[in-house]
Amino acid sequence: MKQEIILTGDRPTGPLHLGHYVGSLENRIQLQDAHKQYIMIADVQALTDNYAHPEKVRENVLQVALDYLAIGIDPNKSTIFIQSLIPQIADLTVFYLNLVTVNRLARNPTVKNEIHQKGFGESIPAGFFMYPVSQAADITVVKATLVPVGEDQAPMIEQTNEIVRSFNYHYKTDVLCEVKIALSQTPRLSGIDGKAKMSKSLNNAIYLGDTQEELQKKVMKMYTDSGHLRVEDPGKVEGNSVFTYLDVFDKDKARVQELKEHYQRGGLGDVVLKKYLFEVLNNFLTPIRERRIELAKDPEYVMQILKQGTEKTLVVAEQTLKEVKSAMLLNYF
Numbered sequence: 239m240k241q242e243i244i245l246t247g248d249r250p251t252g253p254l255h256l257g258h259y260v261g262s263l264e265n266r267i268q269l270q271d272a273h274k275q276y277i278m279i280a281d282v283q284a285l286t287d288n289y290a291h292p293e294k295v296r297e298n299v300l301q302v303a304l305d306y307l308a309i310g311i312d313p314n315k316s317t318i319f320i321q322s323l324i325p326q327i328a329d330l331t332v333f334y335l336n337l338v339t340v341n342r343l344a345r346n347p348t349v350k351n352e353i354h355q356k357g358f359g360e361s362i363p364a365g366f367f368m369y370p371v372s373q374a375a376d377i378t379v380v381k382a383t384l385v386p387v388g389e390d391q392a393p394m395i396e397q398t399n400e401i402v403r404s405f406n407y408h409y410k411t412d413v414l415c416e417v418k419i420a421l422s423q424t425p426r427l428s429g430i431d432g433k434a435k436m437s438k439s440l441n442n443a444i445y446l447g448d449t450q451e452e453l454q455k456k457v458m459k460m461y462t463d464s465g466h467l468r469v470e471d472p473g474k475v476e477g478n479s480v481f482t483y484l485d486v487f488d489k490d491k492a493r494v495q496e497l498k499e500h501y502q503r504g505g506l507g508d509v510v511l512k513k514y515l516f517e518v519l520n521n522f523l524t525p526i527r528e529r530r531i532e533l534a535k536d537p538e539y540v541m542q543i544l545k546q547g548t549e550k551t552l553v554v555a556e557q558t559l560k561e562v563k564s565a566m567l568l569n570y571f
């Protein structure tokens with residue numbers, strides 16, 4: 239693969255969980271070696287549905303940064319920055335808003351879904367409604383060519399490319415480039431309750447920073463098969479969260495296969511099975527948790543990394559904005 243410019247990021251509305259890991263963090267860790275990767279902490283986007291809770295966003299900027307570093311995002315390879323400190327993103331957003339219709343925004347499936355989920359009803363904040371345009375600005379401000387995100391973000395990439403094409407067409411330029419999505423190889427991770435999606439708002443997530451005790455509690459109450467009442471009963475593997483997680487996190491595929499067959503035959507109890515999953519997840523999370531605890535002792539060091547990443551991004555953003563403005567004939571002096 240040629241060297242890509244990568245832009246990706248997360249809203250700082252809570253710490254990151256295993257769903258984030260499977261959906262995109264794993265990809266980002268792998269991609270950072272051979273490509274130029276920018277990772278944005280999307281505080282402006284977080285405010286579009288948390289405008290009344292700035293303290294929540296502020297606190298979670300550090301939490302998300304801790305998660306990135308603990309999981310293996312290397313600040314010497316990836317540039318981590320804070321969205322609100324790049325004013326060029328806001329400038330681009332205003333220019334792009336002219337290239338998008340209200341109807342097109344209303345049809346964006348991700349936004350539609352979220353409007354429903356968050357119960358906005360008739361009172362949708364305009365900033366929230368148009369955040370896909372702001373996301374197009376995030377992506378194009380560094381001229382990204384690749385965005386590693388979960389599948390729920392695919393409509394954002396589509397809309398970004400429509401804006402890129404419209405911009406280049408109307409202003410007879412090629413300053414902006416189209417972008418591809420880097421989707422995870424692993425299917426979306428379900429929640430511990432068996433619901434399709436792991437998410438903070440559904441309260442069914444395992445966080446990267448969970449303590450051993452928290453992890454154990456969550457695994458022990460995980461959804462398995464509601465028809466599996468006695469140990470000797472045959473149990474279902476499909477839709478059983480424990481097996482979903484084993485498929486993703488247990489390297490010993492032969493062992494998982496054996497457990498599946500045993501469970502289906504009957505004679506394998508949920509408690510034994512869950513204890514095994516706990517071991518697997520705990521082995522994965524322990525080094526991350528330990529690094530996170532160490533890093534959390536020195537928040538100034540972590541903020542310094544964000545400051546340096548932001549300064550680096552500003553240089554690139556300024557250059558893009560200059561080119562964009564001159565394509566739009568806004569280069570007055």
Ligand code: TRP
Pocket residue numbers: 245246247248249278280283373376377385387391
């Ligand atoms: N919308 C993303 C989310 O909710 C976060 C995000 C903001 C993002 N800007 C981005 C992701 C740009 C990728 C590229 O998770």
